[in-house]
Amino acid sequence: MNALSSQDLIAVIGAGAMGSGIVQVALNAGHRVALYDAAPAALARGVASIDATYRRLLDKGKIDAATHADRMARLLPAESLDDLARAALVIEAIVEDLDIKARVLSEVEALLGEHAIIATNTSSLSVTAIAARLKRPAQVAGLHFFNPAPLLPLVEIVSGKATAPEVADTLFATALAWHKVPVRCASTPGFIVNRVARPFYGEALRLLADCAASAATIDAILRDVGGFRMGAFELMDLIGHDVNYAVTKSVYDALYQDPRYKPSLLQKDLVDAGWLGRKSGTGFYAYGDNAVRPASFVAQDAPRPAQVIVEGDLGVAAPLIQLAHDAGLAVTVSQAAAGRALLWIDGVAIALTDGRSALQRLADGDPAGIVFDLAFDYRNGGAIALAAADLAQDGAMQTATGFFQALGKRVLIVDDVPGMVVMRTVAMLANEAADVVQQGVASAADTDLAMVNGVNxxxxxxxxxxxxxxxxxxxxxxxxxxxxxxxxxxxxPLLLRRALNGRRFHTGASA
Incomplete structure (x- = not known):
């Protein structure tokens, strides 16, 4: 599996933000890069943007003057597609329109050598369908960078139905040589990242529609309890609701309106209003010099409990036991009734959410009228989320709040909705990832690698x-x-199989 040589010419079609970023990646790796755009003004802006980026790095001392001069000398503005004829790899990064991409790539294909590779940076269109419009579909693959391309490590290597294995191998090796994190996947709607990530947005939007909590509280829970870099609403504001909604709708339609990917009317309403997020000044949050960020719903201080009884195996939440010991609380471990895992805090039963509301648990004869959410790191995390059933005993929430505050946690409150925030989000993400593996889109290792490196x-x-x-x-x-x-x-189906056979998705250190 050989990477393209640094002596090979790389061509990029499209001088926008993504195309210019890809150019920088190839220049940084030592290639000569021909950049083409059908609009001369756009080409000039792209070249100027690349030069400005390198000048900023020069000013910060991250590159020297010789490096800046060398990279710009290897950037070759192309006046026509004919200037791309000697390229070993052509990467298109133009408008997300299949007909336009296929037409442009068909024109450039006629100029290239028979072994040249044609790559599309599409994030949502079928690589198979694009390749089918060309004469050498075996030489066509997806090379999906994430914006900004020079900074984000992930590259999805997407094989269409006709893509030759050696073409995908060459792109994989080249991406590695460019100091990227490549993953392999088949051409399917959303590839890995844009498909698996849909529940992160979808569940947050559903929780907001159900009035489970404010956008600020849901975001705080995803960040401070779940460990995500950004909450779903602030991330959608950053991406732009027009873009995020369009991707969701594209995946939904491409997968024949599977309800897993159903778009949200809340987000459509924002798009219709022109409230696109940061770029328009308003989305779920307001932006600008005088914008005030709404506060999340944090519980007030509550009394420290006197006694903690652990009933059963707390599983992933077991670190709470040691935290209680460390906090100087009186902790007793008792036998559990079959299938029960509870914490009794001064006689109040609380439990990790299992997808039921706390009210449903009481109706099922379970004593836990308070539930807490899944956390990325129970021991070191600074927050926890709680919900109480309408029929929970008086003062129960205050008792549970006092327990977690004694452990050093900030307590965030949500309404009593099934699955809370982090647990239902993670469950849906894992479920979608399992389907990606089941359907042969990508391996379990590549799926997880993509989500960690593509969306942090x-x-x-x-x-x-x-x-x-x-x-x-x-x-x-x-x-x-x-x-x-x-x-x-x-x-x-694969998740159910793993549940029944007790096998893990990963073995060894990768898990």
Missing amino acids: YPRGPLAWADLIGAAAVGRVLANLAAAYGDDRYRSA
């Missing part, structure tokens, strides 16, 4: 499923499906 998840969804247990994830999904009566929460 704190842990791969399948590694998280291994930590929680596939059976526990399956129970969360089943309880969500029962609560909502929605096929959106059906379990992926």
Whole structure:
């Protein structure tokens, strides 16, 4: 598996932000790069933008003057497609329109040598369909960078139906040589990242639509409890609601309106209003010099509890026991009734959410009228989320709040919705990732690698499923499906198999 040589000419079509970023990646790796754009003014702006980026690095001392001069000398503005004829690899980064991409690539294909590779940076269109419009579909693949390309490490190497294995191998090796993190996947709607990530946005939007909590509180829980770099609403504001909604709708339509990917009317309303997020000045949040960020719903200080009784195996939440010891609380471990895992705090039963609301648990004869959310790191994390059933005993929430505050946690409150925030989000992410593996889109290792490196998840969804247990994830999904009566929460067949056979998605250190 050989990478393209630094002596090979790379061509990039499209001088916008993405195309210019890809040019920088190839220049940084030592290639000569021909940049073409059908609009001469856009080409000039692209070249100027690349030069300005390198000048900023020069001013910060991250490159020297010789490096700056060398890279700009290897950047070759192309006046026509004919100037790309000697390229070993052509990467298009133009408008997301299949007809336009196919037409431009067909024109450039006629100029290239027979062994030249044609790559599309599409994030949502079928690589198979683009390749089918060309004469040498075996030489066509997806090379999907993430914006900004010079900074974000992930590159999805996407094989269409006709892509030759050696073409994908060459792109994989080249991406490695360019100091990227490549993953392999088949051409399917959304590839890995844009498909697996849909529940991160979808569940947050559903929680907001159900008035479970404010956008600020949901974002705080995803960040401070779940360990995600950004909350779903602030991330959608950053991406732009026009872009995020369009990707969701594209995946939804391409997968024949599967309810898992159903777009949100809340987000459509923002798009219709022109409230696109940061770029328009307003989205779920307001932006600008005088904008005030709304506060999340944090519980007030509550009394420190006197006694903690642990009943059963707390599983992923077991670090709470040691934290209670460390906090000087009186902790007793008792035998559990079959299948029960509870914490009794001064006589108040609390439990990790299993996808049921706290009210449903009481109706099922379970004593836990307070539930807490899944956390990325129970021991070192600074926050926890709680929800109480309408029928919870008086003062129960204050008792539970006092317990977690004694452990050094900030307590965030949400309404009593099934699965809370982090647990239902992680369960849906793991479920989607399991389907990607089941359907041969990508391996478990590449799926998790993509989500960690492409969208900065704190842990791969399948590694998280291994930590929680596939059976526990399956129970969360089943309880969500029962609560909502929605096929959106059906379990992926591979997840069910892992739950039944007790096998993990990963083995060894990768888990």
